[in-house]
Amino acid sequence: MPWIEFVNVVKHFDNVIAVKNVSFSIERNDFFTLLGPSGCGKTTTLRLIAGLEIPDDGKIFIANQDVTYKLPKERNVAMVFQNYALYPHMTVKENISYPLVVRKMPKAEIEKRVGYIAQSLQIHQLLDRYPQQISGGQQQRVALARAMIQTPSVFLLDEPLSNLDAKLRLEARSFLKHLYTELGTAVVYVTHDQAEAMALSTKIAVMDNGVVKQIGSPKEIYDEPANTFVASFIGNPPMNILRCEISENHCYIGEQRIDLQPSLKKDLQRGYLGIRPENLQLHPTKGDLVAEIFVVEPLGVETIVTLSVNGYQLKSLVFEDVPYKPGDKIWINFKRDKIHIFDENGQRVAR
Ligand SMILES: Nc1ncnc2c1ncn2[C@@H]1O[C@H](COP(=O)(O)OP(=O)(O)OP(=O)(O)O)[C@@H](O)[C@H]1O
Ligand SMILES: [Mg+2]
Known part of the structure; x- marks a missing residue:
């Protein structure tokens, strides 16, 4: 059985069909990327996995369980939102350690993990500040650290590098890929940046207008694009x-x-x-x-x-x-x- 499975999932918002009959399966060791232009349904797909949206039709499985109608807290997922969603009344350090504090992890272990992840994402000098006292790119890294410090069934990352400058973005990308090899669980990643998708993923699903146009390894998508949409979305410059x-x-x-x-x-x-x-x-x-x-x-x-x-x-x-x-x-x-x-x-x- 795959680790995460979508079977003919449909999601409408009033008269907009955000996700049209989408099916895919993700293995436990996959770095699975949803790639596509703005408004194509990437965030909605991620929120469906997290349980923040309930499908109008179809089924969703995580770790062999039908979670289609389960609450987010019953799914053991860690999510980084496109708009960060940090706790404003907590310092950076408290934000990052929060998921571990909730789980009553020993204090010394929390310190160690926060230190490692903060250093890797270059936010260690910001630990005592509050979210409103740091920049957008820094907030984004704090949100990423708060997710990556956990041990969930799946990591859901919605454009987690989009607010970083070009140099930091490349560094954070390498760190993320390195961390993924240590994590031992699936990552579902959202981006509209094809280079990021190519660099990070084991599998890419290219979406357009609520539909998956192709799923494959970066090499398959690059060398054998199934259609002109995929061909002209991948590559810089594209085909x-x-x-x-x-x-x-x-x-x-x-x-x-x-x-x-x-x-x-x-x-x-x-x-x-x-x-x-x-x-x-x-x-x-x-x-x-x-x-x-x-x-x-x-x-x-x-x-x-x-x-x-x-x-x-x-x-x-x-x-x-x-x-x-x-x-x-x-x-x-x-x-x-x-x-x-x-x-x-x-x-x-x-x-
Ligand atoms: N809560 C909502 N109510 C109404 N329409 C929505 C809602 N959320 C998303 N949509 C619509 O569903 C479609 C898919 O949105 P979604 O946020 O999944 O896109 P996306 O691929 O994540 O885009 P972006 O790259 O801009 O973040 C869009 O047309 C959007 O306007
Ligand atoms: Mg989005």
């Missing part, structure tokens, strides 16, 4: 998606023809060609399509080159020096074995 006409083993983008690998031959007349930016190579004199350099953005290790082709734009990710400048004419090459084809409904048919 290039181009309308194309298909005939035998060629596809046409406007007038320009690209030969496809024989394995890609499908019974389609038109659809979409997808290719990740790192699989579009640039060459000064030969290739599949002629393009004009639109803009060049060096990022240190890699450079994002935006190209104009017949009125649409493509992005290429280049790991060598880029000798081109805006306005230059160059050629683009599509790595043959990295081309994806999607049908007119955006469903992936082959690669």
Whole structure:
């Protein structure tokens, strides 16, 4: 049996369907991430696991128990809320230790655990302050510490790093991943940041508009996106998606023809060609399509080159020096074995 299971769960708020018939299963050792744009139903899904919302239909299981109609306190979950929800009348230290105090853990053990977690999240110098005396990012780390100090059946984390600056966010991410390996229980994590989802998760569920569009490992989601929504949500920059006409083993983008690998031959007349930016190579004199350099953005290790082709734009990710400048004419090459084809409904048919 999976550790957490959602079976055809539905949740409405008046006339909004926040969660539409969602099913998934999470193993005890999973770091399971709900990823998707704002309003797609991530928080609602997490609150359904916590018992803060009751589904209109479907079933929820945690640790082999049907918890669909159980109260939050009967579920043994630790949650970090998107808006932190710290106790305002308690100091940072009291906030973090509260779940352990309630469980009557010995004082010395509490001190030790609070010290470790506060140090790891760089809030040890704030322990005697009150929530209103610290910044939003600091409050967020306190909320994270208060959850991570517990030993629940499942950790539910709703965008716990969203208010941290870029450097701290990366550090907290590594700490979280390290801590997860020590925890020995499932984490359900919510983010709209695809890089965070890729870095942390064992499994990702990509959501759109209350529906799960794909569930898989980060590698599966990246290499074999089930549809154009997932393909264009994952990756930075995301996959290039181009309308194309298909005939035998060629596809046409406007007038320009690209030969496809024989394995890609499908019974389609038109659809979409997808290719990740790192699989579009640039060459000064030969290739599949002629393009004009639109803009060049060096990022240190890699450079994002935006190209104009017949009125649409493509992005290429280049790991060598880029000798081109805006306005230059160059050629683009599509790595043959990295081309994806999607049908007119955006469903992936082959690669
Ligand atoms: N209590 C509520 N009453 C009415 N509508 C709600 C309520 N909670 C959520 N919704 C609606 O349900 C949908 C899903 O909301 P949810 O908070 O789950 O999204 P989310 O994916 O967490 O978004 P974000 O990334 O912005 O936090 C949205 O359309 C939202 O407006
Ligand atoms: Mg949310």
